[in-house]
Amino acid sequence: MVKMILIAIGAPLVAFAIGLSFMMIKRKIVARIQRRYGPTIIQPIYDVLKLLVKEDNISHGVIFSLGPIIAIAGSILAVFFIPMAGFSMLTGSGDLIALLYIMAIGSLGMALGAGDSANPNASIGISRALTLMFGYDLPLVIIVISVALQYHTTNLSDIVAAQANGNWTLWTLPLSAIVGFVVTYGALGEHPFDIVTAPHEVATGPMVEYGGKHLGFLMISHAFHIYIEIALFVDLFLGGASNILIFYLKMFAVFFIMIMFDEVLPRFKIDDAVRFYWKWPTVVALISLIIVLVK
Amino acid sequence: MERMTEEQVKTIANMLRKRSLWMIHYCTGCGAMELPPTMTSRYDMERFGLAPYVTSRQADILLITGYLNVKTLRRVITVYEQMLDPKYVIGFGSCALNGGVYWDSYAVIKQLDRYIPADLYIAGCMPRPEAIISAFRHLMELIDSGKADGYKRYKRNLAYYKENQRKVLG
Ligand code: SF4
Numbered sequence: 001m002v003k004m005i006l007i008a009i010g011a012p013l014v015a016f017a018i019g020l021s022f023m024m025i026k027r028k029i030v031a032r033i034q035r036r037y038g039p040t041i042i043q044p045i046y047d048v049l050k051l052l053v054k055e056d057n058i059s060h061g062v063i064f065s066l067g068p069i070i071a072i073a074g075s076i077l078a079v080f081f082i083p084m085a086g087f088s089m090l091t092g093s094g095d096l097i098a099l100l101y102i103m104a105i106g107s108l109g110m111a112l113g114a115g116d117s118a119n120p121n122a123s124i125g126i127s128r129a130l131t132l133m134f135g136y137d138l139p140l141v142i143i144v145i146s147v148a149l150q151y152h153t154t155n156l157s158d159i160v161a162a163q164a165n166g167n168w169t170l171w172t173l174p175l176s177a178i179v180g181f182v183v184t185y186g187a188l189g190e191h192p193f194d195i196v197t198a199p200h201e202v203a204t205g206p207m208v209e210y211g212g213k214h215l216g217f218l219m220i221s222h223a224f225h226i227y228i229e230i231a232l233f234v235d236l237f238l239g240g241a242s243n244i245l246i247f248y249l250k251m252f253a254v255f256f257i258m259i260m261f262d263e264v265l266p267r268f269k270i271d272d273a274v275r276f277y278w279k280w281p282t283v284v285a286l287i288s289l290i291i292v293l294v295k
Numbered sequence: 296m297e298r299m300t301e302e303q304v305k306t307i308a309n310m311l312r313k314r315s316l317w318m319i320h321y322c323t324g325c326g327a328m329e330l331p332p333t334m335t336s337r338y339d340m341e342r343f344g345l346a347p348y349v350t351s352r353q354a355d356i357l358l359i360t361g362y363l364n365v366k367t368l369r370r371v372i373t374v375y376e377q378m379l380d381p382k383y384v385i386g387f388g389s390c391a392l393n394g395g396v397y398w399d400s401y402a403v404i405k406q407l408d409r410y411i412p413a414d415l416y417i418a419g420c421m422p423r424p425e426a427i428i429s430a431f432r433h434l435m436e437l438i439d440s441g442k443a444d445g446y447k448r449y450k451r452n453l454a455y456y457k458e459n460q461r462k463v464l465g
Contacts, residue, residue: 027341036339043344046315050355053308056379058352203349211352211379 008080012224015079015231018248019223020044022230022255029256033263044219051216060117060209067113068210068217074105075224082231083157083240084247096144096154099232106225107133110218114206125205128270129196135274136186139281143176143183146289147236160240168239175288177237179281181254184233186277188226190262195270230254305441312355312381313435319354320347321374324361326388326421333424345431351377356434359413361421362390362397363404365463372460375411375449382446383434386416387427395420409459412445412452 023044031038040046059065081099107129114122147169148154151162163169170177186193197205210218230251234240238254241247268276322330333340334347348354351374363371375384386407389395394405407413414437417430437443449456 031339031341034336036336037342038339039341039344043315043341046311046344047317050311050315053311054379055381058379199349204353207353208350209352211350215353 011084012076012079014084014244015076015227016220016223018251019225019227022226022252023223025252026255026259029259030263033259048216048219051211051219052213054212054216057212057214058209059214062116064113064116064209065214067109067111067116068214068221070109070112071106071221072109072217072224074102074109075221075228077105078102078228079224081156082228083160083235084231084244094154096148096156096159099156100141100144103228103232104133106221106228110206110221113214114209117209119209121202121204121208122206124202125196125208128202129206131270132186132189132193132195132273135277136183136281139179139277139285140183140187142282142285142289143179144236146173146176146285146292149289149292156235160235163239166239169237170239173237173288173292175284175291179285179288180233180237181257182281183277184229184254185258185261186273187229188258190258192265192268193273195268195273198267226255227251309438309441313438315344316356316383316431316434317346317348317354318356318358319351319374319378320349321351321357321371322360323363323367323371324359324388324390326361326390327358329421329424329427330358330360333427338424338428340428340431343428343431343435351375352379354378355382357382357384357411358387359384359391359407359411360387362388362395363407364400364402365404366402368404368410368460369464372411380446381443383415383438383443384411384413384445385430385434386413388422389418389420392416392418404463410456410463412448412456414443414445 024041027043028038028041078099081095081102111126111129114126147159150169150173151159153159153162159169189196197207202208207215207218231247233254234247234250238250241250320330330347332338355378357371357375357378359371375382384407386392390397390403391407391413394400394403397403398405404410407416415430415434417426419426422430434443
């Protein structure tokens with residue numbers, strides 16, 4: 001019992017620490033790519049804490065204040081489902097399907113809160129966020145089905161166990177892995193898929209009216225978001241990990257490749273992004289599904 | 296014990312505030328031209344934890360980059376009042392100080408401090424990126440010692456500021 005409680009508190013903390021460390025490293029790497037010195041490595045911690053100690057916190061309504069909390073709560077729930085280095089809190093058959101639904105809660109929480117602010121930029125941002133989700137969910141569902149068919153299970157822990165001894169899905173289903181990478185990439189909102197928060201177009205979109213501690217909570221939920229998306233990719237395609245260090249290294253490798261792409265690409269329009277997702281990733285995912293079915 | 300902790304909390308909060316200053320990217324005059332080099336690779340102000348942000352709710356610093364005409368003043372006041380406390384204002388270039396080249400213009404504000412409380416001025420027409428960065432460093436020192444209290448002054452002397460604003464805005 002005590003062990004369960006410890007894990008219940010520990011798992012989100014570890015997830016948050018990993019996500020935050022990625023945020024820190026990202027800013028430094030981006031700076032180096034742009035040939036700058038870059039901020040101190042713990043700059044995101046200063047930013048979040050500064051936002052939390054702001055004296056003024058303007059709220060535009062109950063849902064506005066609850067939005068970031070819903071986003072964090074949804075993320076923590078998702079963390080419990082994803083096997084982290086060998087164990088996961090909530091398992092059962094079909095948790096992969098449940099996870100697909102739970103992962104949407106974060107975006108929905110943000111959408112609810114931002115909608116309450118009645119700022120036109122926020123509304124445009126939300127409609128973009130949900131449209132983009134609509135775009136990448138189709139290939140995501142197809143690859144999840146192919147992975148589930150490949151291992152004859154929808155239990156994430158079993159999927160991880162089946163990939164033991166270097167028998168990764170990345171090698172057995174390379175096409176699905178590529179699509180999974182593109183989908184994860186879009187879900188994280190890196191360039192060219194940063195349509196949702198595009199500062200030059202919609203003034204950070206859903207976050208436009210958020211300031212003070214609400215914005216701080218949104219940054220915290222972003223750290224969770226990074227962890228969830230990449231951890232799911234690692235579990236599905238890179239065979240999970242038996243200890244936290246290897247898990248971290250695998251996640252970091254994925255994230256590092258993402259930053260490299262992120263820094264050199266411009267931004268899609270929202271209709272182009274959806275068209276992109278429904279064209280190439282969907283077609284490739286379908287081919288991979290057919291391969292699994294024929295095998 | 297209680298009072299002691301409150302004091303300590305304030306010190307820690309100020310320490311955090313000075314390390315992470317977000318400025319709203321709202322440019323009024325030609326001095327704004329010097330900001331891109333300050334932000335980008337050449338002078339890289341992100342080293343000091345400064346970053347440009349796009350909305351008034353998220354930002355901590357408001358830069359009045361040069362001359363401020365009456366039409367813009369209205370927007371600047373809205374932006375300033377939308378920002379969340381604690382907030383800081385930097386007057387940029389001699390135009391914000393005393394009118395500069397526009398000292399006899401009918402459409403331009405001469406002294407920024409009469410309309411919104413400036414914490415700091417940068418002299419020069421236009422100030423170089425080095426001057427801007429040293430101004431930011433100075434602002435950090437002011438925040439650390441609790442002297443950057445423009446937002447408190449604005450609340451305390453609201454009638455005075457509103458009176459001045461009304462005179463030019465009508
Ligand atoms: S001080 Fe000089 S550079 Fe700055 S706004 Fe005035 S005229 Fe332009």
